[in-house]
Amino acid sequence: MNWFEDPRSPRGVVGDLAHMRGTVRVGERLLNTVRSFSRIAGRLWQFFCISGLAISLTACGEDMLPTEITGYNHMTKPDGWSIGGFSVDGHGGANASLAGGAGNSCCMSLPRRWHPGMTVKVEWSYNHRAHDPDTTPPPPQMAMVEVPEYTVKNSGAMQVHFYPNHRVKVVVSKFGIEHMLYPMSEEDKKPWVSRKDWSKDKDDEK
Incomplete structure (x- = not known):
């Protein structure tokens, strides 16, 4: 048997140790190479994310x-359904109880300038009926809804209105539903009503 291969030989042990050190050095080089590639990949990812955000x-x-x-x-009440949730062009909104608001959700984008024939896709689901919570709600609904005219000055939140018989309307406005300048008839606002104690701002009327 060769002395280098003989585990009982001191020189053989020294050879094994040298071989192990060489293996460790190769492993360290590989690890450093992987770390370098990881740093480069991370920087590239940050670059593309920042570039994409800037473009957006x-x-x-x-x-x-x-x-x-x-x-x-x-x-x-008594026959209305609560809204389990909804979305506008795939952007989610919150749930809404009977005669209640859904709160604000973030976010979606609208064209800066309104144009005739502009529509959004509204999808929604029902939750339960007030007087009979165990009744099975209707299936989820979907509707393409026309967007009424708005301007850059008076634009604001995308506000979705749910009515009986699966009817839905949308309004884009910086005002809330109880404001006198909210672009909706008093009939369509019910059960909400315009607050007459809110004075009109001349600048808001333009």
Whole structure:
């Protein structure tokens, strides 16, 4: 047997140790190489994320307006359904109880300038009926809804209105439903009503 291979030989032990050190050095080099690639990949990922964000913000600033989503459930007792949840063009909104609001959700984008024929896709589901919580709600609904005219000055949240018989309307406005300048008839606002104690701002009327 060769002395280098003989485990009983001191020189053989020294050879094994040298071989182990060489293996460790190779492993360290490989580890350092992996770390270098990881750092490069991380920097590339940050670059692409920042570039994509910059492009999105630029597009949003030039052509689109960011906006929140909110909703109103106009259905009331005894036969109305609560809204389990909804979305506008795939952007989610919250639930809404009977004669209640859905709160604000973030976010979606709208064209800076309204154009005729503009629509959004509204999807929603029902939760339960007030007087009979055990009744099976209707299936989820979907509707393409026309967006009424708005301007950059008066634009605001995308506000979705749910009515009996699966009817739905949308309004884009910086005002809330109880404001006198909210672009909706008093009939369509029910059960909400405009607050007459809110004075009109001349600048808001323009």
